[in-house]
Amino acid sequence: MYLLILALFECMGAKASLREGVRTFMKSYDAIVIGAGHNGLTAAAYLAGAGLKVVVLERNPHIGGASISREIYPGFTYSNCSYVSSLMRPEIMRDLELPKYGLQIIPYEGGLTMTRDGGYLASYTDHDMSRREIARHSARDAEAYDRYANEVLRQCRFIKPMLMQTPPDPTSFKPRDIKGLWDLGRAFHDLGEEAMYDTIRFWTMSCTDFLEQYFESEVVKAHLAGTSIIGTALGPSSPGSAYVLLHHYMGEVDGNIGSWGFARGGMGAIARAMAAALEARGGQVRTEAEVAQVIVRNGKATGVALASGEEVHARIVVSNMDVKRTFLKAMDSKDLSEDFLRQVRNFKIRGSSGKLNIALDGMPDFPAVPKDCPALQGDLHITDSIESLERAYDDWKNGMWSRRPYVDMMIPTLLDPTMAPDGKHYMSVFVQYVPPKLADGEWSTEKRDAFGATVINAIAEYSPNFKDLILHAEVRTPHELENEVGLTEGNIFHGELTFDQLMFNRPIPGYAQYRAPVRNMYMCGSSTHPGGGVMGAPGANAAREILRDLKMGGTGAA
Amino acid sequence: MTQPPYKAPLLESPLHSRTAPLCLGNEWTRWGGYASVDTYLNTEHEYFAIRNAATLFDLSPMRKYRVSGPDAARYVSRLVTRDVDGLRPGRVAYAVWCDDLGKVLDDGTIFRFGPDEFRICSQERHLCWFLDCAIGYDVNIEDVSERIAAISLQGPRSFKVVQALGLNDCRTLKPFDMTHFDFDGGPMTISRTGFTGDLGYEFWLASEKAVSLWDRLMEAGQAYGIRPIGSRALDLARIEAGFIVPLVDFMPAGEALRPSRGRSPFELGLDWLVDFGKGHFVGRRALLAEKERGRGRRVVGLDIAGNKPARDALIYAGRSKQVGAVTSAMWSPTCKRNIAIATLDRPYDTMTEGLWVEIYVDKERKWEKAMAPCRIAARPFFKPPRRSATPPLDY
Ligand SMILES: Cc1cc2nc3c(=O)[nH]c(=O)nc-3n(C[C@H](O)[C@H](O)[C@H](O)COP(=O)(O)OP(=O)(O)OC[C@H]3O[C@@H](n4cnc5c(N)ncnc54)[C@H](O)[C@@H]3O)c2cc1C
Numbered sequence: 001m002y003l004l005i006l007a008l009f010e011c012m013g014a015k016a017s018l019r020e021g022v023r024t025f026m027k028s029y030d031a032i033v034i035g036a037g038h039n040g041l042t043a044a045a046y047l048a049g050a051g052l053k054v055v056v057l058e059r060n061p062h063i064g065g066a067s068i069s070r071e072i073y074p075g076f077t078y079s080n081c082s083y084v085s086s087l088m089r090p091e092i093m094r095d096l097e098l099p100k101y102g103l104q105i106i107p108y109e110g111g112l113t114m115t116r117d118g119g120y121l122a123s124y125t126d127h128d129m130s131r132r133e134i135a136r137h138s139a140r141d142a143e144a145y146d147r148y149a150n151e152v153l154r155q156c157r158f159i160k161p162m163l164m165q166t167p168p169d170p171t172s173f174k175p176r177d178i179k180g181l182w183d184l185g186r187a188f189h190d191l192g193e194e195a196m197y198d199t200i201r202f203w204t205m206s207c208t209d210f211l212e213q214y215f216e217s218e219v220v221k222a223h224l225a226g227t228s229i230i231g232t233a234l235g236p237s238s239p240g241s242a243y244v245l246l247h248h249y250m251g252e253v254d255g256n257i258g259s260w261g262f263a264r265g266g267m268g269a270i271a272r273a274m275a276a277a278l279e280a281r282g283g284q285v286r287t288e289a290e291v292a293q294v295i296v297r298n299g300k301a302t303g304v305a306l307a308s309g310e311e312v313h314a315r316i317v318v319s320n321m322d323v324k325r326t327f328l329k330a331m332d333s334k335d336l337s338e339d340f341l342r343q344v345r346n347f348k349i350r351g352s353s354g355k356l357n358i359a360l361d362g363m364p365d366f367p368a369v370p371k372d373c374p375a376l377q378g379d380l381h382i383t384d385s386i387e388s389l390e391r392a393y394d395d396w397k398n399g400m401w402s403r404r405p406y407v408d409m410m411i412p413t414l415l416d417p418t419m420a421p422d423g424k425h426y427m428s429v430f431v432q433y434v435p436p437k438l439a440d441g442e443w444s445t446e447k448r449d450a451f452g453a454t455v456i457n458a459i460a461e462y463s464p465n466f467k468d469l470i471l472h473a474e475v476r477t478p479h480e481l482e483n484e485v486g487l488t489e490g491n492i493f494h495g496e497l498t499f500d501q502l503m504f505n506r507p508i509p510g511y512a513q514y515r516a517p518v519r520n521m522y523m524c525g526s527s528t529h530p531g532g533g534v535m536g537a538p539g540a541n542a543a544r545e546i547l548r549d550l551k552m553g554g555t556g557a558a
Numbered sequence: 559m560t561q562p563p564y565k566a567p568l569l570e571s572p573l574h575s576r577t578a579p580l581c582l583g584n585e586w587t588r589w590g591g592y593a594s595v596d597t598y599l600n601t602e603h604e605y606f607a608i609r610n611a612a613t614l615f616d617l618s619p620m621r622k623y624r625v626s627g628p629d630a631a632r633y634v635s636r637l638v639t640r641d642v643d644g645l646r647p648g649r650v651a652y653a654v655w656c657d658d659l660g661k662v663l664d665d666g667t668i669f670r671f672g673p674d675e676f677r678i679c680s681q682e683r684h685l686c687w688f689l690d691c692a693i694g695y696d697v698n699i700e701d702v703s704e705r706i707a708a709i710s711l712q713g714p715r716s717f718k719v720v721q722a723l724g725l726n727d728c729r730t731l732k733p734f735d736m737t738h739f740d741f742d743g744g745p746m747t748i749s750r751t752g753f754t755g756d757l758g759y760e761f762w763l764a765s766e767k768a769v770s771l772w773d774r775l776m777e778a779g780q781a782y783g784i785r786p787i788g789s790r791a792l793d794l795a796r797i798e799a800g801f802i803v804p805l806v807d808f809m810p811a812g813e814a815l816r817p818s819r820g821r822s823p824f825e826l827g828l829d830w831l832v833d834f835g836k837g838h839f840v841g842r843r844a845l846l847a848e849k850e851r852g853r854g855r856r857v858v859g860l861d862i863a864g865n866k867p868a869r870d871a872l873i874y875a876g877r878s879k880q881v882g883a884v885t886s887a888m889w890s891p892t893c894k895r896n897i898a899i900a901t902l903d904r905p906y907d908t909m910t911e912g913l914w915v916e917i918y919v920d921k922e923r924k925w926e927k928a929m930a931p932c933r934i935a936a937r938p939f940f941k942p943p944r945r946s947a948t949p950p951l952d953y
Contacts, residue, residue, distance in 0.1 A: 122563075122564065124563070124564060124567075126567050128567050128568055128588065128591045129563045129564060129567035130563075131591060132563035132566075132567065132569070132591070133562075133563040133564075136563070139701075140685070140686075143683055143685040143686050143701075144686050146683065146813075147686055147812070150812070150813060150815065153815050154815050157815050157816070190816075190817070190818065191817060192659070192817025192818070192820075193659070194658075194659070194817075195817060370562060372564075372565075373562070373564055374564055375564065
C-alpha cells in the first residue's frame with residue numbers, strides 16, 4: 001500500500017514536470033509583463049494570484065526599475081532612483097503580503113530648509129512643534145498653516161479614492177463608465193460649494209499662487225513649494241504646479257496622511273518583496289531579457305520577441321514601460337493607428353531631474369542647524385525663496401542644469417541602520433532641474449561630472465566638511481535615467497503630471513483604462529492613471545482590468 | 559534662553575511654575591499648543607471641589623483677541639450671529655461665529671470694554687478668519703493671547719475667596735458682568751463667568767502678574783478649601799452645565815475635512831444666539847435658508863436609564879435604526895443622573911419615547927453591550943440658584 005502511494009506520487013510528479021517541460025519549451029504563458037518595475041511586479045503578482053501563469057521580462061540584470069537599491073560602492077546600499085515612500089498603497093502591501101517578504105516602511109521626522117543668512121526653517125510631524133517653528137519666521141504664517149494644511153487634506157480626501165479606480169471614460173455610455181462619472185461627480189459635489197471651486201483652481205493653478213493665499217514668509221513658501229516641482233518640468237509659478245504638490249501629499253504611512261518614510265534597506269526592498277510575492281504565487285521573473293518588440297497577429301498581441309531573438313508567447317502582454325517606449329520603440333508602427341501614434345508622440349514626458357547618491361565617511365556638519373535637530377532625519381533643502389526656484393527653472397528652459405539647483409537631500413542612514421557601515425552615512429540627493437538635452441549638445445561623461453560638481457559645491461556652501469567626507473558618488477542625469485533605468489527623457493513619473501495628462505486623459509484620451517489599442521495588450525506603468533511615484537496603483541488597477549476582460553474579476557485583485 | 563521648538567514643542571502657560579509642582583500625577587494634555595494640566599492627582603476630588611468649595615483653573619491657553627477702533631462694534635456685530643449692540647460696556651456675552659455657509663467656526667465669549675473696544679476669547683485659533691472679516695472695517699485686531707493670562711475661580715465658595723482678597727465690589731456682579739481692579743500696579747479684569755455652571759469668576763491680567771495672583775488666590779482660598787483643578791474635572795462640570803465643546807460635541811467648520819460635518823447654530827441648539835433682526839452678519843443668508851428649510855439634526859441633552867456612562871454611544875430609534883450619537887456623557891455625581899450630550903437626526907430630536915442608547919460596558923476587561931432607554935432632557939442638567947443669585951449666596 002505504502003509503495004503504491006509512493007509510486008502514485010512519483011508518477012504525478014513526473015507528469016507535472018513533463019507539463020512544465022512542454023511549457024518551457026514553447027515559452028508560452030498566460031501573461032507576459034514587460035519590465036520588472038514595481039508596477040510590473042505588482043500587476044504580475046495580482047495576475048499570478050488569480051491563477052495565471054505569468055512571466056516578467058526585465059531588460060536589466062536587476063529588478064525594480066526606479067524602485068531599486070544596489071551596492072555599487074562596497075558596504076553602502078544606495079536607493080539609486082526613488083528614495084522615500086508614501087504613495088505606496090497600503091491595500092497593495094496587504095493584498096500581496098509584502099511585510100511577509102521583508103517590507104518595512106519607517107516614517108521619518110519632517111524636513112528643513114537652510115537659509116542663505118545662516119538660519120533654517122524646519123517642519124516636524126508634530127503639529128504644535130511645526131507651528132512654533134513657523135512662528136520663528138512669521139507669526140501670521142504660523143496661524144495660516146492650519147488653514148493651509150486643512151485645504152490640502154480636503155483635496156487629498158477627494159483624490160485618494162480615485163487612486164485605486166480605473167478612470168471612467170466621459171465619452172462612453174457603458175454603465176460602469178456612467179457610474180464612475182456619477183461617483184466622481186458625487187464625490188466632487190460632496191466637497192461642498194467652496195471646495196468645489198477650490199478644487200478646479202487647485203488642479204490648474206500655480207503653486208506660487210496657491211501658497212501666496214496663505215503665507216508671507218519667503219522661506220516658508222520655498223520650503224512648501226519644493227514638492228510642487230519635484231520631477232516636474234514646471235516652475236513653481238507655472239500653472240498646474242499646485243497639483244504636483246498635492247500628488248506628494250496624498251500618500252500616507254500607516255494612515256498618517258501626507259507622511260513619508262524610508263523603506264528599510266532602500267527602495268529596492270519594495271521591489272524585492274513584490275518579486276518574492278510574485279514567486280510565491282507561482283510567477284517568474286527573468287532578468288537580462290530585453291523585449292525588442294511586441295508580436296501582433298491579426299490585431300492581437302500574442303507575445304514578444306526578445307533582443308536575443310528568442311520569442312515568448314502569451315495570451316496577453318502587459319507593458320510596464322512608459323507609453324513612449326512601449327508604443328514607439330517596442331512596437332511596429334503598422335500595428336497602431338496614425339492618430340494614436342501622433343498622440344503618443346505628443347505625450348509630454350520631459351525630464352527635469354537628476355540624482356546623486358553619495359557614500360559619506362561620517363555625518364556632515366550643517367552649521368545652520370543644531371546637531372540634535374530631529375528634522376535632519378528628513379528632507380533637507382538649500383533653496384530659501386520661490387524666486388530662486390524659478391531661476392533654477394529658467395536654467396532648465398535654457399537647456400542647462402540649474403546653476404543653483406534645488407536639492408531634496410536626505411540621509412536615510414540616520415534611521416535605517418542597514419544601508420551603510422556604522423558611523424558612515426549614505427546621502428541621497430535628488431536634484432531639480434536637469435534637462436534631458438543640453439543647449440550645447442548631448443550629455444557626456446565630462447558634462448555629467450560637471451553637473452555633479454555643481455550640486456556638491458552647492459551643498460558644500462552649507463556644509464564645510466561635506467566634500468572631505470565623500471567616499472564615492474553616483475551621478476545620474478536624465479541621460480543615465482533614460483539609458484540605465486529606461487525612463488524616456490529621464491522623466492521620473494513616466495510622463496508629466498499636468499491636468500491635460502491626468503485621469504481619463506492619462507496617458508492618451510480614450511486609452512485611460514489600461515487597455516492598449518491592440519487587443520490582448522495592456523499598460524501598467526506610471527504613464528497610466530494615477531501616475532508616477534512608487535505607488536503600485538497603476539499595476540494593481542491594470543491587473544484588475546485584465547482579470548475583468550478574462551472574466552476572472554474578483555479573484556484577489558484590489 | 560528660549561529652547562528651539564523641537565526641544566519644547568509645547569508652550570508653557572505663565573502659571574506653569576505654579577501648576578507643574580502641584581501636578582503630582584503628572585497628567586498633562588495639550589491645549590492650543592500649551593501644556594495644560596489634565597488632572598492634578600484625583601479627578602473626582604477636583605470635581606467635588608467645584609461643587610463643594612472653590613477651585614482654580616489655569617485658563618491662560620485660551621485664545622484672546624483684542625478688537626478696537628471706530629468700527630469695532632460694527633465689525634463684531636458682522637462677525638457673530640448674535641446682537642452685540644445691546645451688549646453694554648462692562649458686559650460679557652456668549653457667542654458663535656459662522657462661515658458663509660452658516661456653519662459654526664467656533665464659540666467663545668465677547669467682552670465689551672468700551673464703546674470701541676472688545677475682547678473675543680475662544681478655544682481655537684481664529685486670527686486669519688478675524689482678519690479676513692475685517693476687510694473694509696476701520697478696526698484693529700490683535701492676538702493678545704500670550705500677553706494676557708487668565709485664572710478661573712469656580713465653586714460655591716468662590717465669592718468668599720474674592721472677599722478674602724478684599725475685592726468686595728464683586729458682590730454686585732451679576733452673571734456676565736465684569737469689573738476692573740488695580741492689581742500690583744496693573745489692570746485686572748474680573749468677570750462673573752465660567753464653564754462650570756456654578757458660582758464663579760474669571761480673572762484676566764498681564765501674564766507677568768499671573769503668578770502673583772495665583773499665589774494670593776491660593777492663600778486666600780486656604781480657609782475655603784480651594785484646590786487647583788485640571789481639564790478633566792472641569793469637563794465633568796461643564797457637561798452638567800450643558801455646555802458644548804468644539805471638537806468634542808461638534809466639528810468646527812474650519813477644521814472639518816468633510817464639509818457635511820459643519821453644524822449651524824440651529825443644529826447646535828443655539829437658536830437664541832441668532833439674531834436676524836440686527837442687520838447683515840456672516841452666514842446670515844444661509845441661516846435664513848436653513849430656518850425656512852428646517853434643521854437636519856440637533857444637539858440635545860439626554861437622560862439615560864441606569865448608571866453606565868454612555869460615552870461615544872450610538873443612539874437608536876426603536877432597537878435598530880441609528881438616529882444619532884452621544885458626544886459627551888457621564889454619571890452626574892451631583893444630579894445622580896446618567897446624562898449625556900448627543901446629536902440626533904431630525905425628526906428624532908423631538909421624540910418623546912422610543913430612543914435607546916447602545917452602551918459598551920467594561921466588566922473587568924470583559925465587554926458587554928447594554929441597550930438603555932433614554933429621553934431628551936433639558937440642559938443645563940444642573941442649575942443651582944447660586945449660579946445666578948446676586949449678591950452671591952452664602953454657601
Ligand atoms: C531619480 C528618481 C527619484 C525618484 N524619487 C521618488 C521617491 O522618492 N518616491 C516616489 O514615490 N517616487 C519617486 N520616483 C518616481 C518613481 O520611482 C517612479 O515613478 C516609479 O518607480 C516608476 O515605476 P514603474 O513600475 O511604473 O516603472 P519603472 O520603475 O520605470 O519600471 C519599468 C521597468 O521596465 C524595464 N524596461 C524598460 N524597457 C524594457 C524592455 N525593452 N524590456 C524589458 N524591460 C524593460 C525597466 O528596466 C524597468 O525595470 C523617483 C524616480 C526617479 C527616477
